[in-house]
Amino acid sequence: MMNTSKINLLFLHGFPFGPSLWRRQRTALEARGYRTAAPDLRIESSPATMDMMADEAIAALDAAGMTQAMAIGFSMGGYVAFSLLARYPERVSGLVLVDTRAEADSEEGKAGRRRLADIVLKQGAGAAAESLIDKLLAPTTLRNRPEVAQEADKLMREASPAAVAAAALGMAEREDRTGMLPDIRVPTLVIVGEDDAITPVSVARGMAEAIPKAGLRVISGAGHLTMLEQPEEFESALVGWLDESGGRS
Numbered sequence: 381m382m383n384t385s386k387i388n389l390l391f392l393h394g395f396p397f398g399p400s401l402w403r404r405q406r407t408a409l410e411a412r413g414y415r416t417a418a419p420d421l422r423i424e425s426s427p428a429t430m431d432m433m434a435d436e437a438i439a440a441l442d443a444a445g446m447t448q449a450m451a452i453g454f455s456m457g458g459y460v461a462f463s464l465l466a467r468y469p470e471r472v473s474g475l476v477l478v479d480t481r482a483e484a485d486s487e488e489g490k491a492g493r494r495r496l497a498d499i500v501l502k503q504g505a506g507a508a509a510e511s512l513i514d515k516l517l518a519p520t521t522l523r524n525r526p527e528v529a530q531e532a533d534k535l536m537r538e539a540s541p542a543a544v545a546a547a548a549l550g551m552a553e554r555e556d557r558t559g560m561l562p563d564i565r566v567p568t569l570v571i572v573g574e575d576d577a578i579t580p581v582s583v584a585r586g587m588a589e590a591i592p593k594a595g596l597r598v599i600s601g602a603g604h605l606t607m608l609e610q611p612e613e614f615e616s617a618l619v620g621w622l623d624e625s626g627g628r629s
């Protein structure tokens with residue numbers, strides 16, 4: 381029977397993916413009685429800012445009739461979760477920050493975003509997939525599990541070039557959120573893959589230490605794409621924390 385005391389879960393995808401990135405987790409969590417929503421944050425008007433994506437997330441909560449939800453944000457989705465918490469704190473009952481960071485881009489990082497946006501607009505979403513795949517996955521995944529790389533590649537090619545470029549330019553504009561961390565009062569879990577090359581364990585640890593009472597779970601055998609590389613470990617980290625933290629509103 382559905383446990384109606386369980387909190388709602390809002391899954392926010394990363395770049396350059398779409399909501400299907402969370403397919404396995406939504407199925408697993410819904411089977412456990414959670415209600416979930418997963419907005420499509422691929423916006424074609426450029427730059428697609430984190431605030432615009434947060435507005436999409438609020439529209440998805442409204443459409444699902446959810447007053448509040450725990451925001452589970454992966455990488456770019458984590459940047460969106462920070463915007464949600466800053467602008468709509470009454471809608472956020474907790475945070476799960478997955479392979480993400482609070483810092484803004486460096487100047488070099490911003491220049492890289494602009495280059496990627498140019499290339500994608502000229503050559504298509506496949507160009508982003510090709511330039512990112514080696515950084516997204518752990519070396520062991522790349523070596524031993526070609527099916528995971530194929531799935532990630534396929535998912536990245538589903539986005540329109542305009543949406544990929546707009547998100548890259550939107551991320552380049554995002555605010556530094558490190559000042560928010562000590563004031564976060566909602567239950568928070570930080571999850572990171574042990575071989576994450578984009579947002580390494582040291583970044584995740586620093587973020588978890590700056591947030592009062594945040595938990596940290598390191599997923600072994602995973603790089604940046606923890607939910608695709610180690611879905612079972614990811615789910616047990618999330619469910620274990622939800623059960624023990626009373627991620628209930």
Ligand code: MLT
Pocket residue numbers: 393394395396454455456457551578604
């Ligand atoms: C993501 O996974 O969403 C991206 O790696 C985020 C980023 O490039 O900063």
